[in-house]
Amino acid sequence: MSENSKGATLAFGQVVIGPPGSGKTTYCHGMQEFMARIGRRVVVVNLDPANEVMPYQCAVDVSELITLPDVMESLKLGPNGGLIYCMEYLEANFDWLQEKLAAFKGHYYLFDCPGQVELYTHHDALKNVFAQLAKWNFRLAAVHLVDSHYCTDPGKFISVLCTSLSTMLHVELPHVNVLSKMDLIEQYGKLAFNLDYYTEVLDLSYLVDHLASDPFFKNYRRLNEKLVEVIEDYSLVSFVPLNVQDKESMRQVMQAVDKANGYSFGDQEHRSLEALMSAAVGADFHFTSTLAVQEKYVKSQDKAVEEEVMNI
Numbered sequence: 001m002s003e004n005s006k007g008a009t010l011a012f013g014q015v016v017i018g019p020p021g022s023g024k025t026t027y028c029h030g031m032q033e034f035m036a037r038i039g040r041r042v043v044v045v046n047l048d049p050a051n052e053v054m055p056y057q058c059a060v061d062v063s064e065l066i067t068l069p070d071v072m073e074s075l076k077l078g079p080n081g082g083l084i085y086c087m088e089y090l091e092a093n094f095d096w097l098q099e100k101l102a103a104f105k106g107h108y109y110l111f112d113c114p115g116q117v118e119l120y121t122h123h124d125a126l127k128n129v130f131a132q133l134a135k136w137n138f139r140l141a142a143v144h145l146v147d148s149h150y151c152t153d154p155g156k157f158i159s160v161l162c163t164s165l166s167t168m169l170h171v172e173l174p175h176v177n178v179l180s181k182m183d184l185i186e187q188y189g190k191l192a193f194n195l196d197y198y199t200e201v202l203d204l205s206y207l208v209d210h211l212a213s214d215p216f217f218k219n220y221r222r223l224n225e226k227l228v229e230v231i232e233d234y235s236l237v238s239f240v241p242l243n244v245q246d247k248e249s250m251r252q253v254m255q256a257v258d259k260a261n262g263y264s265f266g267d268q269e270h271r272s273l274e275a276l277m278s279a280a281v282g283a284d285f286h287f288t289s290t291l292a293v294q295e296k297y298v299k300s301q302d303k304a305v306e307e308e309v310m311n312i
Helices: 024-037 068-075 079-091 094-102 125-135 148-152 154-171 182-187 195-199 205-212 221-234 247-261 273-280 282-311
Strands: 011-017 042-046 058-061 108-112 138-147 175-180 239-241
Touching (some): 011 154, 024 042, 024 138, 094 125, 125 154, 138 148, 138 247, 148 154, 154 175, 154 221, 205 221, 239 247
Parallel strands (some): 011 108, 011 138, 042 058, 042 108
């Protein structure tokens, strides 16, 4: 893994990012188990100095270098300032990270990252860490997790789209946006549109119209229209639905990420014709996955309506 060595072996992986509570650690745990079952050698690298409970087997832990509680206590910083300091400290100690990662050559890497949104939209420390990994011949894709409950609130969903777009432009990595916790979406409330409207980010003018029906947001229609125009002009944001408990859902996300970081185009593991076709026509498989989730969601909604009718 020597820097700038053209003959060095490529290493593939994903950096798992997203706001607090979006399910990053749960995703890393589930993906580690899923990949292990299909025979892929995978290790998880914890880059979150505030992560004290790790359900997965952690190969490299940034807490060995620095911890958030120690920084907060010694420098009298709050959690946000402390996390920024920790990431800057990691950036200043690349040699430590390189030495730790060198022990796992030939593995697939899952980087569990902190949940502070500013680290992916404004600050450069983590972005520089990812850039340094690229110099060490890592081929990474960013997996940006977003809690699916934001789909039930048009205002929050527009905010999520803006955050996702800003993250994609700032991090500068191949990007896969994921709607996490799809198994719980029926608990959040009724969606205004079909699920594929949110995953494919279709014509957002309908969302603005729906938002304008709320008296509070009616006065901000012009602002929302301009925000939507920015999102649609870039035309970069779309989502893959994820239920960590569903093997098929995990497979769809894994294939999307493998295509993004280039793993699926290598010879790291034997692949059937079906797997190769999945990489070539990923959009069709993605749409099928969305339809499956939508079908489950509609069934749960119909069941809830039937129960309400029976109780009347």
